[in-house]
Amino acid sequence: MPPACPPCRSSPEAGFLCLAPGCVLGLRVPGRCGHLLSTTRRIHVVPSERNWRLPRGTVLGALLGRVLCLRLSPDDRVVAVCAGNRVLMLDLESRSTLAELDGHHGPVTAAEFCAQQTHILISASEDRSFKVWDHRVGSLIHSSSVLTASPLLSLLVDPRSQQLVAGCTDGQLWIFSLVEGHHYRCVTHVDLRKKRESFSTRRAESKPEGGQPPSTKAPETGEETEVALPVLSLAACDCGFLSETGSCLWIGSSAGLLIFNLASFELEGVLHYKDFWSLSIQVAGSCAVASRTGGREALCLLTSMFGNETALVEVDPAALLRSQQRPRRGPDLSVLPRPGPCFYFSSCVSPTSPLYLGLKEKRTKPATQKQVAARSVVKDHPLVFHNKIQSSGYTAAPCATMFSPKTNFKNDGKRASKCKNNYRRKEYPLESPPPSKLGKRLAVARDQAALLCIQCSAGDGQRLACGLANHLSLVCNADLTGTPAVLSGHDGAVGSVCWSHDGRWVLSASQDGTLRVWSMRGPEPLLRLGKDMFPKPVQSAQFYYIDAFILSSSGPEVQLLKHHIDTSKDDLRRYRQKSWCTPVCRLLTADVVDITSLSAVNDFHSYLVLAAGRNRTLEIFDLNVGCSAAVITGAHSRPVYQICQNKGSSFATQQSQAYNLFATAATGDGIKLWDLRTLRCERRFEGHPNRGYPCGIAFSPCGRFVACGAEDRHAYVYETSSSTFSRRLAGHTSTVTAVAFSPAAAQAAVPTHVLVDDPLLACHHQNRCRGSERFRDTEYLALFILLSSCTSKRLSCALL
Secondary structure, eight states, X not given: OOOOBTTTTBOGGGOEEEEBTTOTTOOSOSSSBOOXXXXXXXXEEOOOOSOTTSOOOEEEEESOOOEEEEEEOTTSSEEEEEETTEEEEEETTTOSEEEEEEOOSSOEEEEEEOSSOTTEEEEEETTSOEEEEETTTTEEEEEOOOOOSSOEEEEXXXXXXXXXXXXETTSEEEEEEOSTTSTTOEEEEEEHHHHHHHHHHHHHHHSOTTOOOOOOOOOOOSOOOOOOOOOOEEEEEOOTTTOSSOOEEEEEOSSEEEEEETTTOOEEEEEEGGGOTTOOOSSEEEEEEEEOTTSSOEEEEEEESSSSOEEEEEEOHHHHHHHXXXXXXXXXXXXXXXXXXXXXXXXXXXXXXXXXXXXXXXXXOOOOHHHHHHHHOOOOOOOOOSSOOOOOOSSSSOOOOSSOOOOSXXXXXXXXXXXXXXXXXXXXXXXXXXXXXXXXXXXXXXXSOOEEEEEEOSSSOOEEEEEETTSEEEEEETTOOSOOEEEEOOSSOEEEXXXXXXXXXXXXXETTSOEEEEETTOSSEEEEEOTTTOSSOEEEEEEETTTTEEEEEETTEEEEEEEEOOOOOOGGGTTXXXXXXXXXXXXXXXXXXXXXXXXXXXXXXXXXXXXXXXXXXXXXXXXXXXXXXXXXXXXXXXXOOEEEEOOOBTTBOOOGGGGGEEEEEOTTSOEEEEETTTTEEEEEEOOSOOSSSOOOEEEOTXXXXXXXXXXXXXXEEEETTOSXXXXXXXXXXXXXXXXXXXXXXXXXXXXXXXXXETTEEEEEEOOOEETTEEOOTTSEEOOOEEEEEETTTEEEEEEO
């Protein structure tokens, strides 16, 4: 039986609610709250005193009905009382009713004030919706739709992430954005039962083989019954030691306490009531959590669902997380090699490393003048006919063309001076806003071939390469002027294109199982690698280690290839390939599963290679050692189709730790942002629809934005510090399949900012203001380009 109410000395049946500031037995209100004795008709507010057992209270209201929740405003002047279908705003000084907020169609179960705007109140009800009020004038600002089939029980406003969290009786969490201009849009919704199962699976996989850690769980006497996870209460959790950028919260349920990360949308810790011998409550009927002032410990008050027991539990979240986090094994990983006794990182490669072969060849002595002269001597002169000789042929049928025509290649691969003048070497503007408006479009295909991949040239970013489903690759100007150059020769869809670091070569991989290296001086490939080199079709291919190697994935293998590109011409031996490529090493994935995506840095020396397997794992290979360095199991609920690293740009300067960030994408599971140093998911982006088709992702050169395609014919731009999108770019007519940022710095604004969309290229741009002046087309703009492609043969580009 709960104790009698101190102000009135009455029994619980009389229906009083006592508010004692600082009382640790408070229910519902996590800060200044009191013990809820029963359904109430009168409210007593007790002044703060050292001996709260002898309080003196003042009656603020009587006959209010059944009160399910109450909240004090941040300035402690107004209290919100949830009584029935309405919310009463009571003034603590004048003891009067300031406003009556009526609009819900069911009992109001929770209410929360906004910390930034104290006049804003948010209420949740059993009618399965929430409403936003301005309690000063008593007006309704926003009313949500019906969210779920179960009533809402709890609310929490997180001021750090500016998000609203709502909990339901069926164990669902709904998270909404409170950022100005976002109009309370839904960020994501979470099923706590599935999250708990995933958390238990990760813990089971991370247990040491030698044994299991000690447990305080009581012995089971029968079959375990699955308990639902109604969200009884929500409270802030101090987990700054866990993540510097994200926020965590306590979730009080009938089965246990959960620590939930608002950045990654994952459970960080789970505490089940049944795991403790001394705790008499196994299933809670109500729960309240409050963090101690000035300390990291949290107090949790529980009441039993089936009895009259009440328990007070003290929890140390730091100790709980340390006992349940996966242990970090092996050396610390970093994309940037650590400086050693050598002056250059590249010279610190181990002599046993596969990379040492490429570095050794670079150190070979240059040829002497005598050797060069000997090579230049022409020993035999081929016979050359200066007059055309007509062949008789065998039949009257027209002869087939042996070689592809020299299509759209002008000036021997040299760019026009007009295009050169459009770019200025200038430091990339780190504070530029994301793109917002569509500029120009350019046709790139006449048939219904989809654009599968795009990439800007490294360095200046003045050229754009893209792969199509009709077996062709295109190279065009980044400003989408002129006619694209066509690279033909593949017999399957081109799923991967990559520029070399110096911008001279383009590497393409196709579903026909071949890999080709193209020059910008002609339409014929300089290097062809066929099925004799790869046991299975090549899924990903790129230049690596500043063009010293070619990195590819075929089946379960990661292959490191040493290549040589010969650009000399011999008209009589055109069929003979002078360029060569030889394998250096082959690395198998841990479970020997096919690789779905591959990523490595080519702009600077880095030993790490990231690979995604079809079994939903991420594996990091250290090529300085020549073996696997770490494995992340269960990275997504489905196989990862793309890995994208924050590679930066020669025009932008980032902190060294920022290069350790990388993003992964999987159909139906959104985008996850990872940190190589911790191998943890730091943030998650789920605001874009991507349920069945792979949609590409890309980092901006400044590292502040992540762009992605979507199935609703839009491209989305996220800030890495927020879980909801900042821009939603329209202009496509089908699924946006690929996106890319230009690495170039500030550009000279010209009347035609362009990108690709449909058989067209389209460009998004945004005017910027400096004081009261607005930049015009003739002035300089701090811009960046976002390129996107879609299944309806279109590319789009966004400029800032």
